Amino acid sequence: MPSSSAASSSSAHSFNKILNVHKSSSRPRNATDVEESIKKLRRLILVDGIPSKANPSLRPRIWKILLRVHDISAETFLEYVGRGPCEVKEKIRNDTFRTLATDTGFKERVREDMLVRLLDAFVWRNHDRQESHQLGFTYVQGMNVLAAPFLYTMPSELEAFFCFAKFIEESCPLYVQPTLEGVHRGLKLLDRCLKIVDPEMYGYLRSKNLSAELYAFPSILTLCACTPPLDEVLQLWDFLLAFGVHLNVLCVIAQLLLMREAVMESSSPMRVLRTFPPLQARDVIGITVTLVRDLPADLYDELVRHPYEVSHR
Incomplete structure (x- = not known):
């Protein structure tokens, strides 16, 4: 079995290969090529994570590609x-x-x-x-x-x-409007998603008059950046930048599932929920990916659109 440093070095090599092709100026890069390299980056982020310790320059380069930041004046x-x-x-x-x-x-x-x-x-x-x-x-x-x-x-x-x-x-333009519309939408969607993926936990929290607005506001507002340690937050953001900010709602549910036992055994679950345990990015990402499959298509579509689509009501 390869050592973790060897695996990390191999992963860094895979990322560099894509990045070098991406910046190659030997021929003009068309939209299809760019999308193909972004697809490969996403897959590597999901499977291996960015080996930023092995190569600290990888993350900034990858983030710029995922965000399509080309013009820096x-x-x-x-x-x-x-x-x-x-x-x-x-x-x-x-x-x-x-x-x-x-x-x-x-x-x-x-x-x-x-x-x-x-x-x-x-x-x-x-x-x-x-x-x-x-x-x-x-x-x-x-x-x-x-x-x-x-x-x-x-x-x-x-x-x-x-x-x-x-x-x-x-x-996520709606997350930073003066009304924080996207954040409040995200919190409502968290309740609806939790009701589907873990009806027992949802029911228990509701029996204590606990909605996501009361316990998940900081996590939704900051895309989990309020839960240390920072190096784990950055790994989670690699995933969110690759696959979409909307998945943060499911990342918060994943954290709830990781602390499920403590929540369900507490007569005052808000005490447990006041401070989330240290973030474990790879575990959270793994659970989040499985949660996507459990959601009805129309609810998932709403989840995808909630950070940016202005509702006309």
Whole structure:
């Protein structure tokens, strides 16, 4: 049986092979080629995970491909930064100092001023784009935590900014509207999915008047980034960026199933649910993939669309 370091090295080689083909400029890359390489990346992420310890440059390169971030303009970013603090600067600064506050590795790599700069720049970017976009963006609760993995992972603030902006504006725009519409939709969908995949647990929580709004709000709002350790969060985000933010709802259910015994045995389950156990990304991903198969097609379709599709009601 190969050692874990040999397996990790082999996995890194597989990823590099795809990435090298992806960036090869020997011939123009058409949309079919790009989609094919993204499909291969997704499969590797699902089967092996990104071996970021063996090769730290892999994750940032893969995230940029999955997010389809091609245009990175230093001039544009510096122009936003040059404008200084935005109109909601106090709101931003009320949150940034406590972002992943207990994670020393994060604090060593990402200073508060980096977070502030990125979030100010994001607000300025959308200040300019409001006329041409259906949804406007400003700073809202939780955005600081969603920005944190990008600043931690990317080699520069510049790359972190463009990845974060693309992610927010295209992957989960409804999660960062002032009403947090996507988050509340996600919480309702969590209840509906839990009722199907584990009716007994759902019934027990409801008997204690516990809905997902009460115990899962931070996990849905931050795409599980509020549950340490950060290296496990990043592995989970590899999966979410590859297959879709909507799967975070099922990732939270997977965490509930991993703590099922403690929840079901507690006469006050909210005490257990107040602090989720340390994140175990590979276990959560494994359970999430099996949960997808248990959902009716129409409910899964609703789940897929909830982070971005504006409802016309």
